[in-house]
Amino acid sequence: MVETSYYIALAGILFSIGAVGFLMRRSVIQMFLCVELMLNSANLVLVAFARAWGNLEAQTAVFIILTLAAAEVAIGLGIIVAIFRKRVSTNVDDLSGLKG
Amino acid sequence: MIVFVLLSLLAIAGALGTILWKNAVYSALSLVGTLLALACIFVTLEAQFLASVQVIVYAGAIMVLFLFVIMLLNAQYPSEDVDPLPWLSPVVIAGGVVLAGALAYTAFLYKAPKPLAEAAKALQGGAPGPVGETLFTKFLLPFEAVSLLLIIAVVGAVALVKREPEAKVQRETLEERATHTPEEVVV
Amino acid sequence: MIVPPLLGWLLLIAFGKRLAEPTAGYVASGMILVSFIMAALGFFGTMNLEEGKFWHAKLWEFLPLTKEVVSSSGLRTWVDTPIFMGFALDQLSSLMTLIITGIGFLIHVFAIGYMHGDSGFSRFFAYLNFFVAFMLILVLADSLPVLFIGWEGVGVASFLLIGFWYKDFNNSNAARKAFIVNRIGDAFLMLGMFLLFKEFGTLNFHELKESFSSVNVPLVGEVSRNAVAFGAPGLELACIFLLLGAAGKSAQLPLSTWLPDAMAGPTPVSALIHAATMVTAGVYLVARNSELFAHAPMASGWVAWVGAATAAYGAICAIAQTDIKKILAYSTVSQLGFMFVAVGCGAYWAGIFHVLTHAFFKALLFLASGSVIHALDGEQDVRKMGGLKTVLPTTHLVSLIGTLAIMGVPLLAGFFSKDAILESVLKSPFFDGSETTVGAINVLLFVVMVIVATMTAAYMWRWYALVFLGNYRGKEHPHESSATMTMPLVVLAVFSVIGGYIGLPHFLGKGVNIIEPFLEKVAHNAENMTKLTGIVEFIPVIFSVLAVILGYFVANYFYKRDGAATVAEVPNTFGSASRNALYLDKVYDAVLGNPARVAAQFLAIVDKSGVQGGANVLGEQIGEAGSSLSIWQAGFARGYGVAVLIGTVALIGFLILRGFV
Numbered sequence: 001m002v003e004t005s006y007y008i009a010l011a012g013i014l015f016s017i018g019a020v021g022f023l024m025r026r027s028v029i030q031m032f033l034c035v036e037l038m039l040n041s042a043n044l045v046l047v048a049f050a051r052a053w054g055n056l057e058a059q060t061a062v063f064i065i066l067t068l069a070a071a072e073v074a075i076g077l078g079i080i081v082a083i084f085r086k087r088v089s090t091n092v093d094d095l096s097g098l099k100g
Numbered sequence: 101m102i103v104f105v106l107l108s109l110l111a112i113a114g115a116l117g118t119i120l121w122k123n124a125v126y127s128a129l130s131l132v133g134t135l136l137a138l139a140c141i142f143v144t145l146e147a148q149f150l151a152s153v154q155v156i157v158y159a160g161a162i163m164v165l166f167l168f169v170i171m172l173l174n175a176q177y178p179s180e181d182v183d184p185l186p187w188l189s190p191v192v193i194a195g196g197v198v199l200a201g202a203l204a205y206t207a208f209l210y211k212a213p214k215p216l217a218e219a220a221k222a223l224q225g226g227a228p229g230p231v232g233e234t235l236f237t238k239f240l241l242p243f244e245a246v247s248l249l250l251i252i253a254v255v256g257a258v259a260l261v262k263r264e265p266e267a268k269v270q271r272e273t274l275e276e277r278a279t280h281t282p283e284e285v286v287v
Numbered sequence: 288m289i290v291p292p293l294l295g296w297l298l299l300i301a302f303g304k305r306l307a308e309p310t311a312g313y314v315a316s317g318m319i320l321v322s323f324i325m326a327a328l329g330f331f332g333t334m335n336l337e338e339g340k341f342w343h344a345k346l347w348e349f350l351p352l353t354k355e356v357v358s359s360s361g362l363r364t365w366v367d368t369p370i371f372m373g374f375a376l377d378q379l380s381s382l383m384t385l386i387i388t389g390i391g392f393l394i395h396v397f398a399i400g401y402m403h404g405d406s407g408f409s410r411f412f413a414y415l416n417f418f419v420a421f422m423l424i425l426v427l428a429d430s431l432p433v434l435f436i437g438w439e440g441v442g443v444a445s446f447l448l449i450g451f452w453y454k455d456f457n458n459s460n461a462a463r464k465a466f467i468v469n470r471i472g473d474a475f476l477m478l479g480m481f482l483l484f485k486e487f488g489t490l491n492f493h494e495l496k497e498s499f500s501s502v503n504v505p506l507v508g509e510v511s512r513n514a515v516a517f518g519a520p521g522l523e524l525a526c527i528f529l530l531l532g533a534a535g536k537s538a539q540l541p542l543s544t545w546l547p548d549a550m551a552g553p554t555p556v557s558a559l560i561h562a563a564t565m566v567t568a569g570v571y572l573v574a575r576n577s578e579l580f581a582h583a584p585m586a587s588g589w590v591a592w593v594g595a596a597t598a599a600y601g602a603i604c605a606i607a608q609t610d611i612k613k614i615l616a617y618s619t620v621s622q623l624g625f626m627f628v629a630v631g632c633g634a635y636w637a638g639i640f641h642v643l644t645h646a647f648f649k650a651l652l653f654l655a656s657g658s659v660i661h662a663l664d665g666e667q668d669v670r671k672m673g674g675l676k677t678v679l680p681t682t683h684l685v686s687l688i689g690t691l692a693i694m695g696v697p698l699l700a701g702f703f704s705k706d707a708i709l710e711s712v713l714k715s716p717f718f719d720g721s722e723t724t725v726g727a728i729n730v731l732l733f734v735v736m737v738i739v740a741t742m743t744a745a746y747m748w749r750w751y752a753l754v755f756l757g758n759y760r761g762k763e764h765p766h767e768s769s770a771t772m773t774m775p776l777v778v779l780a781v782f783s784v785i786g787g788y789i790g791l792p793h794f795l796g797k798g799v800n801i802i803e804p805f806l807e808k809v810a811h812n813a814e815n816m817t818k819l820t821g822i823v824e825f826i827p828v829i830f831s832v833l834a835v836i837l838g839y840f841v842a843n844y845f846y847k848r849d850g851a852a853t854v855a856e857v858p859n860t861f862g863s864a865s866r867n868a869l870y871l872d873k874v875y876d877a878v879l880g881n882p883a884r885v886a887a888q889f890l891a892i893v894d895k896s897g898v899q900g901g902a903n904v905l906g907e908q909i910g911e912a913g914s915s916l917s918i919w920q921a922g923f924a925r926g927y928g929v930a931v932l933i934g935t936v937a938l939i940g941f942l943i944l945r946g947f948v
Binding site: 001002003004005006007008009010011012013014015016017018019020021023024025026027029030032033034036037040043044047048050051052053054055056057059060061062063064066067068069070071072073074075077078079080081082084 | 101104108111112115116118119124127128131134135138141142144145146147149150153154157158161162165166169170172173175183188189192193195196197199200202203204206207208210212213214216217218219220221222223224226230231233234235238239242243246249250252253254256257258260261
């Protein structure tokens with residue numbers, strides 16, 4: 001059996017890739033994909049710990065997180081569509097109207 | 101171990117693909133690859149039910165929704181204008197590498213609370229039955245809360261995407277339309 | 288008890304548009320009345336409960352938690368210490384529920400009249416019910432996280448109600464300010480919770496208390512004995528975090544600035560949330576964790592000094608105000624300071640006693656000012672009032688009672704509770720006093736509090752005089768309010784008179800003080816209180832009476848003098864109108880002297896109300912500071928993201944290097 005540490009390390013790497021992508025990509029949709037990636041790495045950690053403890057609670061939590069992700073995607077894509085209608089762009093840097 | 105290495109390489113490759121492809125459709129498809137690899141990893145982690153849900157809900161439903169929106173908005177191509185924050189990429193990459201290293205390092209500091217084989221047995225393979233039992237006993241309240249959240253999300257999504265009342269939109273008359281060339285009419 | 292208001296809220300939110308105007312108010316008030324009856328039953332039930340006993344309802348497991356325990360042989364084990372969603376009714380919480388539902392009911396009834404004709408009528412009552420429901424959760428919670436749910440809930444309710452007339456930009460700004468300042472306090476409350484969990488392995492109030500009382504019982508989560516020792520560092524720090532959390536909600540320095548702005552909300556809201564109930568949550572928090580604070584002398588000392596500083600600050604600012612509600616708001620800040628002094632001195636019953644009496648007379652004063660504002664069609668400037676004694680006879684009478692009560696005139700409610708606080712200051716064991724002698728620091732604190740009491744009398748008498756005495760200086764034609772508005776006022780006035788008799792001072796004999804033994808069952812006084820004997824026993828009473836008399840004369844002296852003068856800008860129009868700015872300067876000069884006036888002006892400016900009449904100075908200053916910082920805010924979301932990333936990396940790196948991971 002593979003030790004828990006390897007799974008956590010993999011999750012850490014995936015999370016970092018997601019974070020880098022989130023900040024480098026300028027398309028809102030791709031940023032959103034990266035958020036999903038980070039969310040999944042967190043799920044991986046939970047599942048790995050579930051096995052380490054022999055406790056199903058963490059797996060149940062992952063199930064709930066999956067539901068949460070579905071809700072989040074529905075809203076997020078809704079926002080993207082709404083913004084797109086107004087700006088005809090999915091580039092985040094066009095959304096810099098909040099500057100001081 | 102070999103399985104794990106292969107699957108994790110696949111997952112990392114998919115993740116890199118997600119962030120490196122310029123075309124959003126390819127990005128989304130790469131992410132599907134990562135998600136599938138993660139589903140397989142879930143199986144090795146005694147989480148069969150989650151693995152199947154991961155495939156059905158995540159790789160299936162959610163990613164299809166993504167692809168649908170990308171196609172709908174015709175947003176697969178990146179914009180060509182100049183990056184207003186050119187200094188950002190090197191900083192982010194450096195930060196990301198350090199972060200990955202730090203997280204991986206901390207991961208190996210983790211000490212298992214009990215022998216793995218013994219703990220893994222208690223999971224009963226993460227079959228739907230045991231997971232459902234936890235979900236509907238200890239996690240009943242979060243479960244109900246999440247169902248409420250889903251309803252809110254549905255309502256919210258509809259409210260967000262709903263068009264403004266028709267009256268505010270200036271409708272083109274047929275005469276006006278006739279005077280335009282087809283290219284102009286396309287928004 | 289929580290169910291009826293919650294039900295009322297759901298009903299009103301769901302069907303608000305369909306309920307005709309008075310119905311929504313009746314529904315909401317009816318729900319609170321049901322709650323009140325239940326609270327009263329609970330109260331009589333707890334009266335006979337023995338010490339340490341309480342009614343407990345464990346509902347479901349709320350946070351499954353596990354604590355790692357390392358035994359002396361190095362073996363690591365895990366103990367399940369879940370936090371239950373649970374409610375507990377004991378003497379302290381039953382008294383609080385009585386205050387909340389009782390005064391809540393009266394204010395609901397008042398609001399039916401006050402909000403008459405407002406377009407958001409049913410929305411208003413929905414929010415009010417929402418608030419009451421969460422306030423009840425707050426006081427009935429059996430553990431800190433459950434309390435925190437209520438704590439956040441009332442914060443949201445407060446936000447919604449301050450910004451109730453959200454179409455005015457100032458109102459929504461005030462709401463936001465209240466919300467944000469509260470968040471700072473909440474962050475500290477959470478830190479306190481984390482630390483307590485680390486030290487004690489539980490967040491249940493009862494179990495926390497047990498950790499101290501029984502030396503032989505094994506502690507939850509194998510708490511080491513050091514953690515519960517008198518003045519243990521971890522305990523002190525946790526208590527200071529709790530204090531800061533309480534300071535946010537109860538508008539103590541340095542987080543006090545939101546409360547005066549919160550007066551942007553409708554007056555019933557100011558009365559219910561920002562005078563009688565929500566702002567006293569901080570005092571409740573300290574009293575609820577009395578056992579912790581009693582073992583943390585340094586943190587308790589801080590509580591007392593923060594309270595004293597806030598009391599002085601509130602009183603200084605109150606003298607300068609011209610808005611009828613802002614005077615009361617600063618007065619509330621000041622009175623909350625008094626309560627903090629009491630709980631900081633270890634006399635937890637005195638703090639809660641003052642919460643009770645203050646709830647009566649301050650709700651009364653706010654509702655009375657609401658009645659005045661209603662009568663004058665929204666006029667809030669006391670300079671344009673005066674002479675309302677004859678026009679608003681009922682309102683005048685109850686306001687007089689309320690004013691006298693808060694001034695601390697003997698035989699009214701405020702006198703007894705203020706006296707109890709002053710006495711506790713002399714007796715507190717947390718400073719340099721011993722069991723037999725009164726410490727020098729205690730005396731210093733006592734002197735400060737007497738001066739503040741004097742100022743209280745002065746500014747309240749000024750408030751009363753400007754509104755009701757002299758000649759009328761406004762243009763509107765005042766009219767007395769309807770019965771739904773005056774009835775609650777009369778009830779509150781009655782309680783403001785008799786409310787103090789449950790806590791008579793000790794020298795009148797044994798057993799005359801009912802409230803102290805009642806609350807003692809939950810919140811012990813701190814140990815080793817100084818015993819006052821002979822003449823010293825009477826000192827608090829003597830000084831509090833002197834403070835009232837002095838304050839009255841100070842206020843009257845300046846009021847009379849200005850009352851006779853004419854207004855320079857508008858000669859001969861309203862002959863008896865006071866020259867406001869001059870008047871304030873005089874009071875400052877005379878009462879506080881020049882240096883204090885500078886300080887007061889500074890405080891007033893910081894508080895964006897100001898001697899010059901409430902210019903938006905703070906907003907401008909923040910705006911300027913914001914502009915200079917705006918270089919960091921280019922508007923690119925990715926730029927902010929990078930900052931987060933760098934911060935995360937730095938934090939993780941730090942943790943690794945220090946070996947914390």
